[in-house]
Amino acid sequence: SQQGEEDPQALSIQEGENATMNCSYKTSINNLQWYRQNSGRGLVHLILIRSNEREKHSGRLRVTLDTSKKSSSLLITASRAADTASYFCATDDAAGNKLTFGGGTRVLVKP
Amino acid sequence: DTAVSQTPKYLVTQMGNDKSIKCEQNLGHDTMYWYKQDSKKFLKIMFSYNNKELIINETVPNRFSPKSPDKAHLNLHINSLELGDSAVYFCASSQGAGEKLFFGSGTQLSVL
Numbered sequence: 398s399q400q401g402e403e404d405p406q407a408l409s410i411q412e413g414e415n416a417t418m419n420c421s422y423k424t425s426i427n428n429l430q431w432y433r434q435n436s437g438r439g440l441v442h443l444i445l446i447r448s449n450e451r452e453k454h455s456g457r458l459r460v461t462l463d464t465s466k467k468s469s470s471l472l473i474t475a476s477r478a479a480d481t482a483s484y485f486c487a488t489d490d491a492a493g494n495k496l497t498f499g500g501g502t503r504v505l506v507k508p
Numbered sequence: 509d510t511a512v513s514q515t516p517k518y519l520v521t522q523m524g525n526d527k528s529i530k531c532e533q534n535l536g537h538d539t540m541y542w543y544k545q546d547s548k549k550f551l552k553i554m555f556s557y558n559n560k561e562l563i564i565n566e567t568v569p570n571r572f573s574p575k576s577p578d579k580a581h582l583n584l585h586i587n588s589l590e591l592g593d594s595a596v597y598f599c600a601s602s603q604g605a606g607e608k609l610f611f612g613s614g615t616q617l618s619v620l
Contacts, residue, residue, distance in 0.1 A: 427606055430608060430609075432609075434549075437614075438613055438614070439512075439598055439600075439611030439612050439613045440551070440598070440600075440609070440611045441611070442608040442609060442610070445607075483549060485551065487609075489605070489606045492605070494563060494605045494606075495556055495564050495566075495605075496609060497553065498550075498551040498552075500548065500549060500550050501549050501551075503549075
């Protein structure tokens, strides 16, 4: 079963709007990561947030982590057409040996 | 230079054949992985190697055999291909367990 599950599965917004997607997971983690995948390409790492952190920023990206609710959110501000992609969260196991990915949120940013 | 490169990008073959996918990373990482992405985009780990040693074998059929000749290379050999093996296979590497992954561009395998 998937450790992380993203919500919504798909999101369509206009350029300039913000996009928010959520990730829920089941077991304790050391860190949570977000990745982007453009169509036909490999995944690209966006941001890593550790279990003792609550919020992290990188450019137009903002990630929050609530370990009490076992959830994380990714916010993309002022979206651009180039942000059109699938976004995945990934969590490590207790030993930190492997990353388990959710099913992804497909984001379409319309120009 | 591509950090994680895998070949071929596309692989079309008949059921029952044996095929290999190669992966190389030039990042100096100790850990390499194979992931399988199905048609619904779910990404599932198959194998993980650390410095040529198998760390994770995620209940993958014996028909799949990874080989790591050195820590910069992790190849995947698949015997007796089945229709259900059709997917995109990604190689990835990381500095260590729990660190961020660097992915290759994927190999789209189609079994006819």
